[in-house]
Amino acid sequence: MMHSMAHKHVLVRLTVILFWVTVWSVLAAYLPDVLFAGPLDTLRCLLRQIQTTTFWMSILHSLCKITIGFVLAFLFGAMLAIAGYYIRPIGILLEPAIQIMKTVPVACFIVVALIWLSSAHISVLVAFFVVFPAVYINLMQGLQQVDRSLLEMAQVFRVPRRKKIKALYLPQVMPYLLSSCRLGVGMAWKAGIAGEIIGLPDLSIGDQLYLAKLYLNTDELFAWTIVIICISLLCEKIVVRILRSAETRWQGGLAWKSDLNK
């Protein structure tokens, strides 16, 4: 039963992909090549690119920088959200900064980042600035949703902090953390690549996209776009998996829970 359901699910997804590739082909047939490359041209270009060192170097460069920006934003966002939740003045102090970071357009970050840093590090800063408020806001929201009456119960029973985190905070906060990561990975890639297109650091995806646009190589532009989507989705899956396994290990490590499995 489960097997056939999975088959059905895959079939539906393939059908959806096929539908959109057909739409893409039809559009490409009616539009000039220089403006809109078709799926076959894009695929041919992608296969050609894969064989070059520049392709892999550009991916590696952008991947490293955006990942560093994302990880730093995640760590700082999580730490400051926890600090702001427990120490109210910190939360109040950070509130305007978070609001500003949330509302300032990405292009402004990029321009400011170009003044502060060399273009080689632009995607780190841009990814950081975009992901940080998302992690902070989501985690803060998750922490605020923790049931106060249960916290009070734990306080009177003098439940150790470790148990409280595992049983009260983690189940409540995890969905918010996962959603901020899902959102954050996509945002980091979008903003990071936008930063690279403006800053043009050597051997980066943004640089390659800029060159493709400059020479009107639409097939290359589309091929790089597909690469970005694939990497972004892959990164999202990896981050979610890491968080899920951390959650399982964390929950599995519960002394008071694991004892039940004896």
Add this chain to the structure above:
Amino acid sequence: MEIRFEQVSKRFGRKMVLDHIDWEIHDHEIWRIEGASGLGKTTLLRLLMGLERPSSGQIITSESVRFAPVFQENRLLPMQNAIENVRFVCDLDTEQIRSLLCELIAPEDCEQPVGTLSGGMQRRVAIARALAVPADILVLDEPFTGLDETNIARTAQCILKHAADKTIILSSHVEVNVFPQAKYLRLG
């Protein structure tokens, strides 16, 4: 152990909930707090456990006094079963917890997420949780809510058995005199 309330008052905004209460609690006493609904029974228990501060007067107690509460609401972890809920607050092993729980609920209900149990059964899990911890004072706020007469008697027996060495403070609307030796504190 001794806890002393000296002229303790508590007001919420303009509403005076408790007015100049004097009360002394000693080891192994059983207290029953009486008063109509809204007269501050729960507030008094919250003051006792340090969850509220008095508006005036003082409560003389020691940091080392440990409370085992049964709150007016059950305050259980709904996704976890009865054993896990008890295990959350104490260090007893699974078999000890199971044997305590089985005095109040059926063995097969111990493994169910408590969110799926009836209100009465959840109440008994909350009572078992309070009985499982090493404490000086057992605080019972309307512990018999949702229980029928048979279960009230059974639960009261279980409380007396496991809390023999503790001070018991009970606030209850139920007229059944479950603790005949109790002292009375009347509010209002």
